[in-house]
Amino acid sequence: MSTSEESLITTEVSSERTGRSDRPDATVLAARDLDVYYGDDRALASVDVEIPEHKVTAIIGPSGCGKSTFLRCINRMNDQIAVCRVDGDLSFHGKNVYDDDVDPVALRRRVGMVFQKPNPFPKSIYDNVAYGLRIQGFDGDMDARVEEALRGAALWGEVKDQLDSSGLDLSGGQQQRLCIARAIAPDPEVILMDEPTSALDPVAASKIEDLIDELAEQYTVVIVTHNMQQAARISDKTAVFLTGGKLVEFDDTAKVFENPDEPRVEEYITGKFG
């Protein structure tokens, strides 16, 4: 298989992004031999991956390959699904999050999440952002933290005069940025994003993409996406899942898109398969 040096798809792979962190890659999340079952169906098969700190890690793959399942394992949202069973190790700073002494609620306060469909609470914009801090018993300067989170989500300028109006009155793209503000307000370490732009129009999606780029300076971002151009544009590392819940390739994004080890990954990326 002859692979040229140029990218397989027409997009500038993030060469300028490699210098984001001067530190050597510190691993925040690591999966080792991770299996997930829904009843008798195996959704993830022996996944091994190490997600570096303060980087954007994209997870791509065809529908039903287990991308979202993997993401939801990280903050144990799969606990909500009765038939879901997890085997193997998924460690956060070296601690297996599935150990008996890990409280999933505490874990989720360190690992925030943004969903595919914007899901603001039927509350005011302010209360949406303040929600995480309130439930965690924060009693400092709430106004400042809300403003900071809204600025961080690039929404402050648009909503600063209507903080008391309902979060549901915003447009889809604004709602999604509100959800990002809600996720970052309690200042977690990791932000998980499950296809955050797939329900949005292209303009709103590109705003979110710019935002993800900025978020990576403070947070470790793990993003599931269907959109390979998006993965190439915004991520530092890319994990490719293929059918059967197998992680077939995990490497620097440039390497994965320009010169993947696996022929099947190249076929998938160029659209011949999947």
Place this chain on the structure above:
Amino acid sequence: MSDSPDSKRRADGGTATERTRGEELFADIDLRREHLKNRAFLGLIFAASMFGVVALALLLLDVVTDFYVGLTEFEISLVQFLTADGSRRPERAGFFGAIIASVMLMALTAVLSFFVGVGAAIYLEEYAPNNRITRLIKANLSNLAGVPSIVYGLLVLAALVNGIGVGPILLAGSVALALLVMPIIIVSAQEAIRAVPDGVRNGSYATGATKWQTIRQVVLPSAMPGILTGTILALARAIGETAPLLMIGALFVNRTPFGPFDRFSGMPTQIYAWAAEPSQHFIHLAAVGIVVLLTILLSMNAVAVYLRNKYETAV
């Protein structure tokens, strides 16, 4: 001559076709019977839907006529009616004690049934595992809602009034009514809780909220309009209930109750007692009482409708 109308039409082209009458063009299709059936069925279902409305109108007309006759011929003063206690003498009898008794009944019933009912609904929707016992409880809730109200009266009579021996007091009456409306409150609260989208719940869990925080801060506020609507409608049903109150013996009391341990006669039982009197004056007092009861009932329903409309777009 072979110049049939058909060939002429063809020769003239489009203009002739346009001028053709619809009846001629579709002369071979006979739809009269089908249209007749349509109209007959429409008439039938319209009559069915009007039946309830007409029955209600006739009922109201009858009551309002008696109400009017009561005010004019028997010179029942509305002010006195609303402020005086009951009495054996019709010209001195009023509805005040019964109204106060019913208001206190409603308040106690609401307190007794709301928290237990909403609590049960939260458990069944948010916590209960999906097993046989849960399914049994859920299935039996609708059975409970269908139990005749007099049975609840019988239960309270046996357990409280005679069993513990509290007598026919207001608290016993509200226990009977609370048992009666609890299944309705549970079912409507369940529906309201189920209508809260899962995405919102997940958003709360993912922000690091516990289950109770999620229920308290996100689920209940979203579901509350629906829960309140169901509760008000259930209480509106309770306020008109007569059978359970008769069963526990809440009758023939003319004084205004001052607390939950007083004997009482609510609005429906007072109306029942008056209507059973031979004197025409008492019967017209009953009609005035019915108008007062209906007014309160319809106002409660109006509040429920208002709440539902106000919040139905909120989620």
